[in-house]
Amino acid sequence: MNTSLIKKSFIPVIAIVILLVMVAWLAGSFDDKIAPGLQSNNQTKSTVNISAPFLVAYSEQALYEPVSAGVEAKQATIISARILARIEQIHVRAGNSVKKGDVLVELERSDLDAQVAQAQERINGLKARHREADNNLTRANKLFESKLISATELDRSKAGFQSIEAELTAAKQGLEQAQSISAYATITSPIDGKVVNRFAEPGDTAQPGQKLLAVYNPVSLRVEANVREQLAISLKQGQTLTVEIPSINKTQQAQIEEIVPAANTGSRSFLVKASIAYNQELMPGMYARMLIPAKTEQVLLVPSSKIETVGQLNFIWIEENNELQRRFVRLGKTNTDDMTVVLSGLADGDKVISPPHSNK
Template structure:
């Protein structure tokens, strides 16, 4: 038993001594050229640029709702029907009033006005006769052939004829276009037509139609409900441009630019990725969350995309092709003032300062300090002091 223990201890000491002399085993990688991409990742929601709140312009009782939430509708499709019994009766009454007013105007133009004109002419002729009779009676009276009573009768007849002529002229002028009676009749037609138009509008308002092609994303109305102006009954998301609204950490604001592309996937369909483009950056920062609202336009939205669906957004903010690079994990203090890597030369590690260019998601561009093909210690290796011996992991 003691012999076995001594043998095991000896083997352990031998292995430890060998590791001490030859150094620990480390994994390494080779410096090479590759593409480097820097992205900003965020979570957002699918939205249309605007939404239409559907409501009623009048107070009424709902008699029919022929659409359901989530249904696709076209512009002009009936969404809600209200009880229109009273509205129809109001239209019938208004049409009757318009017909009556127009008949009065027509009667004035084609009957009353011609009759008044004839009466004016007759009164004018009577006035001429009365004036002639008065002149004769006055002449005879001056020569003594006529009595004073006859002259007085001729004078009264002249005054009556003059009065009748003036009245006939006033009535004829009143019946003509621009006259008082004509204006009153025409105004009545205009008023009744306006009342009819209002009644027809109220009848039209008893039916609520889709303003645009879109999808109903909310419905809060049922048959029998009494609705009134100001209450939102449905919400319509118009078809057309699809947007993604995503809050971006304000620390990344300097990286985001209009026109940058993004890879997007819905949380419900993580394996289906589609493209989007940054189209808007809110100039204000939300103080509570420390984020900036960014909107992305989806030029070709996939069929599975739905309103208010949660999506993951990966915006590509920088890219360099075929540049000398290493894995980010292989660089010590990559964002500090003195970044460096550990290179392997003749079985020993050496600290090599480097200058970093683009620091991507997984790789760092090496602007200066390394050459292609240089072997460096992987970031997963144990910490090793500068100048210590190491052994390269088999297969590396």
């Protein structure tokens, strides 16, 4: 009985000992220990390329002020009717691409064709009367030469011929007008472009000047912005600016093609228009930011390849007094030359080397 009690009393002790051993193992008590201290400088140099350190120095960098802008179409048109007629067909919808001369809308033309036919028949009748008057004038001239009729009768024949000739000329002009009005029943695209919006449907009555379609040329897009006068006065026509389009995460170069030479009295700003290269993702009305040069500042730039990132922290290795140091730095923007602005952590004259185990 005593032996059984002894065994039961040892079980908790054994469990506690096993638990302590596991905790010590997880804490690394059985791993090899390295005494605290600085790493040997020779060992660091064997893994770091210090043959060509980058000497940090201040350089001048332009500061840009972002100005809200919009993408607009330089070549855009509103398609409207020139006559009052019922719409029979509309061949396009918003988003369709069209070519110059493509038929967009067809209006009812039965009445217009009837007017053309009437004008043509009137011309045919006047041509018959014109031939008769011409023959009468010819006979009257011969009879007058033979002194068989008076000069008054000859003048009457001339007047009749001239009257019929004038009526025929007017009838021909009326035919041309009727044909022109009839042509208004077929509305074609004046430009190559894309349909933006459709404002009517077949069966509607089109009135003169009423909007039917909106078409723009996607190749003629540009960015327009109202720039405050302190910045605008430094801009020049033909100058290249950087434009950001956040919705498609694109940055493009734009060339100023027009600066409206009158300021908005309310905002004291000038309208600046800059053309951009064709991009099929761009559409009129999209938001953009125009980066306008504001001033310059002195900044420290280092090659992006010299920066080491660990999680969300950025480090740079420098050589100082023949020793290597790793410094925490706060970074700014990276420019097109793959040089990054260092906001803090470096000083003018520091020698930056590549990160360890790097061949850069």
